[in-house]
Amino acid sequence: MHVVAVLALDGVVAFDLAVPGQVFGVTTTPEGVPLYETRVCAAPGGVETSAMVGRMRMQAPFGLDALAAADTIVVPGHEDVRSEPPAEVLDALRGAASRGTRIASICVGAFVLAAAGLLDGRQATTHWRYAGAMARRFPEVDLDPSVLYVDGGQVLTSAGVAAGIDLCLHMVRRDHGSATAARTARRIIMPPQRDGGQAQFIRHEDPPDGEAALQPTLAWLEANLHRPLTLDDIARHASVSVRTLTRRFREQAGTTPQRWLSRARVHRAQQLLESTDLPVERVAAEAGFGSPVTLRAHFARRVGASPLAYRSAFRAR
Numbered sequence: 468m469h470v471v472a473v474l475a476l477d478g479v480v481a482f483d484l485a486v487p488g489q490v491f492g493v494t495t496t497p498e499g500v501p502l503y504e505t506r507v508c509a510a511p512g513g514v515e516t517s518a519m520v521g522r523m524r525m526q527a528p529f530g531l532d533a534l535a536a537a538d539t540i541v542v543p544g545h546e547d548v549r550s551e552p553p554a555e556v557l558d559a560l561r562g563a564a565s566r567g568t569r570i571a572s573i574c575v576g577a578f579v580l581a582a583a584g585l586l587d588g589r590q591a592t593t594h595w596r597y598a599g600a601m602a603r604r605f606p607e608v609d610l611d612p613s614v615l616y617v618d619g620g621q622v623l624t625s626a627g628v629a630a631g632i633d634l635c636l637h638m639v640r641r642d643h644g645s646a647t648a649a650r651t652a653r654r655i656i657m658p659p660q661r662d663g664g665q666a667q668f669i670r671h672e673d674p675p676d677g678e679a680a681l682q683p684t685l686a687w688l689e690a691n692l693h694r695p696l697t698l699d700d701i702a703r704h705a706s707v708s709v710r711t712l713t714r715r716f717r718e719q720a721g722t723t724p725q726r727w728l729s730r731a732r733v734h735r736a737q738q739l740l741e742s743t744d745l746p747v748e749r750v751a752a753e754a755g756f757g758s759p760v761t762l763r764a765h766f767a768r769r770v771g772a773s774p775l776a777y778r779s780a781f782r783a784r
């Protein structure tokens with residue numbers, strides 16, 4: 468069983484603390500066998516949660532020594548980013564990193580990873596509101612506040628609040644493939660993969676009901692991914708101009724039609740690579756990429772691996 472240790476510091480944000488357990492705790496095989504064990508860890512004496520939702524005193528069932536047995540450590544955000552984390556916490560994180568443990572942060576939990584030196588020279592992200600403070604305090608970090616999360620291999624960081632869910636689903640996808648991540652996402656009523664950066668989700672709510680809603684167009688696109696669709700084709704189906712179509716996509720999906728379509732096609736390719744023995748040429752055609760070369764380019768950019776390497780990693784699972 469893959470052990471996920473969630474490190475609770477004093478002033479921990481309750482939502483951030485609950486996210487890993489909510490995501491990893493419902494991730495199972497198709498037969499319902501759990502794939503992760505989540506353990507909440509804290510220094511002796513317990514911690515107090517952030518005042519954001521009301522103070523609560525919490526006694527964690529595991530101490531800092533439990534971090535040594537974890538396969539993944541998640542550091543949630545806490546309320547005082549200006550404070551220096553306890554030395555024993557930083558030492559425990561450095562020790563885990565030296566052993567090759569995967570370490571991730573949610574929201575301003577990135578400040579803790581940076582304080583431990585784990586983000587030096589790495590690309591990372593955090594909540595856009597605290598990006599300036601992080602850049603000033605940790606200039607060695609290559610900070611990108613425009614994205615939902617950054618996968619740096621062993622060390623991963625995410626933006627604020629709901630982006631922690633995106634990151635945890637991404638780790639599930641990395642561990643067990645897109646089908647398992649999609650199954651988990653359905654359990655928690657969450658899109659399996661959101662496109663774009665944080666700002667779009669600050670400004671925009673879910674697509675509204677009514678005549679201007681995108682859902683019928685998105686459903687049509689999903690059913691026609693294999694076709695060589697143009698902006699004009701999509702606008703014609705939606706009975707709007709290209710300009711109106713683009714505006715609605717930005718307002719309701721937070722991205723452009725082309726980027727949404729590219730992401731959906733990569734997701735379709737992932738499903739086919741995991742669940743069928745179709746050759747890459749056929750997968751490229753079924754997913755709407757036209758050629759294996761185009762599929763490999765889009766796949767490498769979004770997934771970070773070649774289609775064959777992805778199939779080798781996830782087909783048996």
